[in-house]
Amino acid sequence: MDIIISNASGEPIYTQIVTQIKTMILEGKLKEGDALPSMRNLAMQLRISVITTKRAYEELERDGFIESYTGKGSFVKAQNKELYREEQLKKIEAMLTEAADRAKQCSIPLTELQEILEIVYGGTES
């Protein structure tokens, strides 16, 4: 488990952990059923508090990526990608809703929004 904590970045530690583990799961480097390092081990290794690793794991659990069992450990859950997709869709919908609201307030027509969306979607090659 190669997790790298950068103190300089300004990004919170627990967030760095969450992001890196999420990425590993989404990229398939961690698969369903795989055991994560115990909260204590990871904390020891990163020289941080158990509370912080716990917080990271809690977030991963809330997002449906892992599951933790007292006395046993934490493990990668199945269905990650589908779940992730659903959650992202909700966020995307919220963003589009706000964009639409603002647009209407300024009398910006739907077609103009569609055009912008097309440009920014095609623009950034992934």
Add this chain to the structure above:
Amino acid sequence: MDIIISNASGEPIYTQIVTQIKTMILEGKLKEGDALPSMRNLAMQLRISVITTKRAYEELERDGFIESYTGKGSFVKAQNKELYREEQLKKIEAMLTEAADRAKQCSIPLTELQEILEIVYGGTES
């Protein structure tokens, strides 16, 4: 100048002032060249500090809605609606960009985004 401050809302005072004055300008209740109440007057009337009214006016100035002159007062600027529209467009573009990025990460096609946008645009009657 009817400005109503609600302490219960949790919204900061300076924000409430900004929003209400912006609305008055956009709705035409305040027109180009109209004088705003002096920072001290408004502060007195609302029973708050001059610093807070100043902060609100600063924000309105940054956003191009008004202009302040030492010793004279604060006045409504012209070109508000166009400027406002431009700024809103930038924000909208940023939102659409992030939505598009997230969508691509989950392999959500552009057409699906377009559909969602169409729904949320039509949905909330303005």
Add this chain to the structure above:
DNA sequence: TATAATGTATATATCGGATATACACATTAA
């Protein structure tokens, strides 16, 4: 059963940004 591993819960410390302020200063108009 005893021990050592695991995750969990409570209470606390710290930091930083956001909000609001007082007071002194600078400029303009009458």
Add this chain to the structure above:
DNA sequence: TTAATGTGTATATCCGATATATACATTATA
């Protein structure tokens, strides 16, 4: 000169976010 206006500096306060220590609960296993 006076009284109005906006401005600048330094400060107080609050609150959420972050991170922690310590004690507790559960599970596996020697």
